[in-house]
Amino acid sequence: MGKNKPQALPGKTVERLSQYRRILYNSIREGKTNIYSHELAKMMNLTPVQVRRDLMLIGYSGSQSKGYVVKDLVTLIGKIIDSDKGQRIIVVGMGNLGRAITSYFSGKREKLSIAAAFDNDLQKTDRIVAGIPCYHINQIKEYVEKEGISIAVLTVSPEATHDVSKKLLEAGIKGILNYTSVPLTVPEDVHLEEYDIVTSLEKLAYLVK
Amino acid sequence: MGKNKPQALPGKTVERLSQYRRILYNSIREGKTNIYSHELAKMMNLTPVQVRRDLMLIGYSGSQSKGYVVKDLVTLIGKIIDSDKGQRIIVVGMGNLGRAITSYFSGKREKLSIAAAFDNDLQKTDRIVAGIPCYHINQIKEYVEKEGISIAVLTVSPEATHDVSKKLLEAGIKGILNYTSVPLTVPEDVHLEEYDIVTSLEKLAYLVK
DNA sequence: TTTATATTGTGAACAAAATATCAACACGAT
DNA sequence: ATCGTGTTGATATTTTGTTCACAATATAAA
Ligand SMILES: NC(=O)c1ccc[n+]([C@@H]2O[C@H](COP(=O)([O-])OP(=O)(O)OC[C@H]3O[C@@H](n4cnc5c(N)ncnc54)[C@H](O)[C@@H]3O)[C@@H](O)[C@H]2O)c1
Ligand SMILES: NC(=O)c1ccc[n+]([C@@H]2O[C@H](COP(=O)([O-])OP(=O)(O)OC[C@H]3O[C@@H](n4cnc5c(N)ncnc54)[C@H](O)[C@@H]3O)[C@@H](O)[C@H]2O)c1
Numbered sequence: 001m002g003k004n005k006p007q008a009l010p011g012k013t014v015e016r017l018s019q020y021r022r023i024l025y026n027s028i029r030e031g032k033t034n035i036y037s038h039e040l041a042k043m044m045n046l047t048p049v050q051v052r053r054d055l056m057l058i059g060y061s062g063s064q065s066k067g068y069v070v071k072d073l074v075t076l077i078g079k080i081i082d083s084d085k086g087q088r089i090i091v092v093g094m095g096n097l098g099r100a101i102t103s104y105f106s107g108k109r110e111k112l113s114i115a116a117a118f119d120n121d122l123q124k125t126d127r128i129v130a131g132i133p134c135y136h137i138n139q140i141k142e143y144v145e146k147e148g149i150s151i152a153v154l155t156v157s158p159e160a161t162h163d164v165s166k167k168l169l170e171a172g173i174k175g176i177l178n179y180t181s182v183p184l185t186v187p188e189d190v191h192l193e194e195y196d197i198v199t200s201l202e203k204l205a206y207l208v209k
Numbered sequence: 210m211g212k213n214k215p216q217a218l219p220g221k222t223v224e225r226l227s228q229y230r231r232i233l234y235n236s237i238r239e240g241k242t243n244i245y246s247h248e249l250a251k252m253m254n255l256t257p258v259q260v261r262r263d264l265m266l267i268g269y270s271g272s273q274s275k276g277y278v279v280k281d282l283v284t285l286i287g288k289i290i291d292s293d294k295g296q297r298i299i300v301v302g303m304g305n306l307g308r309a310i311t312s313y314f315s316g317k318r319e320k321l322s323i324a325a326a327f328d329n330d331l332q333k334t335d336r337i338v339a340g341i342p343c344y345h346i347n348q349i350k351e352y353v354e355k356e357g358i359s360i361a362v363l364t365v366s367p368e369a370t371h372d373v374s375k376k377l378l379e380a381g382i383k384g385i386l387n388y389t390s391v392p393l394t395v396p397e398d399v400h401l402e403e404y405d406i407v408t409s410l411e412k413l414a415y416l417v418k
Numbered sequence: 419t420t421t422a423t424a425t426t427g428t429g430a431a432c433a434a435a436a437t438a439t440c441a442a443c444a445c446g447a448t
Numbered sequence: 449a450t451c452g453t454g455t456t457g458a459t460a461t462t463t464t465g466t467t468c469a470c471a472a473t474a475t476a477a478a
Contacts (some may be wrong), residue, residue, distance in 0.1 A: 010411065012435065014282050018411040022390060036455070046394050048455095049437060058459060064444050064455045080415065087414045096312050100305035101406060112405075112410060145311040150417050153411070175413040181231060183254050191416040193409050197310060197386075200402050201321060201360070203220065204384040205296045206289065207400040221465065245425070257425095258467060265427060273425040273474045 002201065013054050014081070019044060020054070021077045024070050077098035078111070088115035090149055092164060093156030094124050097179060101153060102130040108124050115147060120160070144171040151175040158182050218289070222263050223364040228253060229263070230286045233279050245276035287320070297324035299358050301373060302365030303333050303343050306388060310362060311339040324356060329369070346376065353380040367391050 011019075015106070023043050027035060037048040039054075044051070053067065055061075060076050062068035086124045091098045094117045105114045117134040119125055125136040135143060149193060152173045156164050161182040175191040178184050218226075232252050236244060246257040246264075253260070264270075264277065269285050271277035273344045300307045314323045326343040328334055334345040344352060352358070361382045365373045370391040377385060384400040387393050395401045 009415075010434070014412050014415050015408050018408040019392070019405070020405070023392075038455090043392065045394050047437070049439095053436085053458095054455065062456065064442085064457095066444095067455075070428095081411050081418075083414065083418050087417070089410065096309035100309040103305050104406075109407070112407075112414060132265040151413055153410070175417040177409055177413055181226070183232075183252065185254055191413055193413055195404060195409065196228070197313075198225050198231070198318070198321075200386055200404065201298065201362070202290050203223050204360055204386055204400055204402055205292065205321060206218075206223050208296070208384040209290075209292050219465065242438085247425090256467075259465095261426065262466080271426060273472085275429095275474095276425075 009057055009080070013057055014057070015051075016044070016046070016054055016056065019076050019083060020051075021074055021081070024074050024077075027070055028074065032070055034068065035065040035070050035073075037062075039067070040176075082111040084086055086111040086113065087151055088113055088147065088149055089151040089153060090115055090140075091117040091153045091155060091179075092119075092137070092168065093154060094119040094139070095120075095128050095157070096153060098153070098155040099130045101155065106131045112181070114153075115149060116143060118143075119156075137164065140167055141171040143172060149173070151177070153177045153179065154184075155179050218266060222266055223290070225253070225255070225259075225263055226267065226286050227290060229260075230283055231291070233242075233283050233286075236279055239285075241279055243275040243277065244282075247409075248276070291320040294315055295320040295322065296360055297322055297356065298360040298362060299324055299353070300326040300341075300362045300364060301346070301349070302363060302369070303328040303330075303338050303375065304364060305365070307362070307364040310337045310364065311341055315340045319383075323362075324358060325352060327352075328365075336374050346373065349376055350380040353382060358382070360386070362386045362388065363393075364388050375381065 020040060023040070024035070037051040041048040041051045055073070058076060058080055060068070060073060089112065091102050091114055091159065094102070098117060102114055102117060114132055117129060117132055118137045118140050120137045121132055124134050127134060150173060152168050152175070154161070154165065154168070154176055158180050161180040161184065165176065165184050165186070169190065174189065176184065176186065176193070178192060178194045181196050181198060183194065184192060211354065215287040216258050229249060231356070232249070233244070246260040250257040252259045264282070267285060267289055269277065269282060298321065300311050300323055303311070307326060311323055311326060323341055326338060326341055327346045327349050328343055329346045333343050336343060359382060361376070361377050361384070363370070363374065363385055367389050370393070374385065374395070378395065378399065383398065385393065385395060385402070387401060387403045390405050390407060393401060
């Protein structure tokens with residue numbers, strides 16, 4: 001098993017750990033108990049060296065003869081990524097994208113679940129949408145504080161982004177996954193991940209060109 | 210205006226260029242004709258140096274007194290990112306996510322439009338879905354060749370991913386934006402961008418923890 | 419004119435990430 | 449016992465991306 005929990009893992013390594021784990025779940029399902037760096041690398045489209053470096057960083061050691069013990073590795077990655085009691089997150093903006101994400105997640109992960117959604121459209125609030133309760137945006141502070149939520153997925157319309165992000169910060173949210181195309185600014189102690197489909201597509205367009 | 214088109218721009222720079230442009234469109238709409246690096250930086254949450262470096266790389270020069278000419282900059286970024294005749298792309302897998310993306314895009318960009326969708330669910334094929342025609346996946350090669358499509362957004366179910374990606378490659382697709390949680394392998398001459406929501410969320414969970 | 423201030427453009431230093439290299443080890447074959 | 453193969457773990461090197469520091473320039477004010 002692993003030795004000690006390092007202070008700060010490189011961002012890219014954390015991303016890959018999440019993906020290693022997903023792939024390893026499949027391997028377990030297929031009855032695989034041990035795995036070599038080159039096997040894992042192939043499944044992820046990486047080099048074996050990269051895999052070993054990542055595992056080295058989390059302090060996990062394999063054996064030269066059998067490689068890595070899949071179950072132990074999954075457990076260790078869980079210890080690094082997951083919170084002990086699991087993370088409950090909220091979706092803010094229950095439009096097309098918000099609903100797609102919510103439907104996708106429902107009952108998928110054990111340690112990461114969508115607890116509720118928020119919107120300002122009265123057609124959507126105070127009822128179950130895509131399997132989870134959807135409340136009015138004005139209730140967000142109360143809810144977040146009561147339920148101890150710290151992560152929000154932001155999928156409101158672009159015009160509302162700044163306003164709503166302010167509300168998230170006021171409510172005490174500590175991690176925002178921003179899918180609106182509007183760049184956000186957050187205080188130092190809040191973590192922000194941004195992703196924009198159009199940017200990805202335009203990058204592809206540039207590369208293909 | 211710009212001097213000459215450099216051979217290969219850093220990937221991150223290309224991503225930022227796409228975002229500069231979106232923000233600059235807003236500035237134009239607000240009547241702004243010139244902009245300083247620090248203004249653009251603030252809107253994007255970057256340092257002014259980073260902005261200037263990016264613009265340097267694309268060979269665009271501003272003036273010390275007026276900064277950059279917004280319109281010219283937008284034009285130059287367009288020359289770099291856009292194809293002359295525009296790119297028509299396809300969405301493969303018309304589920305929740307595919308539909309969200311399609312609805313979002315409809316009529317949004319001039320140079321980047323979703324031409325058609327493909328699925329294997331007969332409930333969805335041979336009709337208009339979310340504003341665009343949806344065909345059966347078996348027709349994809351014919352369509353792609355006839356219409357000269359080179360970019361595909363992949364949003365099929367995880368189990369179908371490998372099969373469908375093979376079909377995309379056979380059809381001659383040169384750029385794939387893969388939103389399934391299954392890592393893909395593609396030949397050298399095909400460009401691949403992958404993004405996974407769960408990974409982003411787990412990264413956030415790690416950071417917040 | 420001279421000075422102060424604000425800006426761009428860029429070489430150089432720095433940091434992060436990916437890749438290459440290799441010693442040490444385990445184990446089966448001989 | 450010993451060799452050959454395939455593996456890990458660690459260090460070194462290369463590549464990619466960001467930031468620093470400052471020269472050059474423009475403008476406005478004194
Ligand atoms: N759907 C996509 O593929 C896609 C792609 C790129 C970017 N985006 C961005 O993601 C965001 C959501 O996209 P979408 O397609 O789901 O849009 P959408 O219009 O379907 O959904 C937006 C939702 O936000 C809600 N909303 C608006 N103002 C609000 C407020 N003040 N408080 C709470 N809720 C509010 C609306 O009621 C609506 O339900 C947008 O910012 C869009 O630019 C979406
Ligand atoms: N929705 C999300 O937020 C989300 C998040 C992360 C990952 N993903 C991934 O994105 C993909 C799509 O997600 P979704 O929520 O839209 O799922 P979905 O089930 O709603 O849609 C999948 C679509 O793919 C089609 N399909 C299945 N096999 C096909 C085949 N062989 N050829 C053509 N079409 C086929 C189905 O008919 C369906 O329309 C999945 O791989 C999922 O894991 C989605």
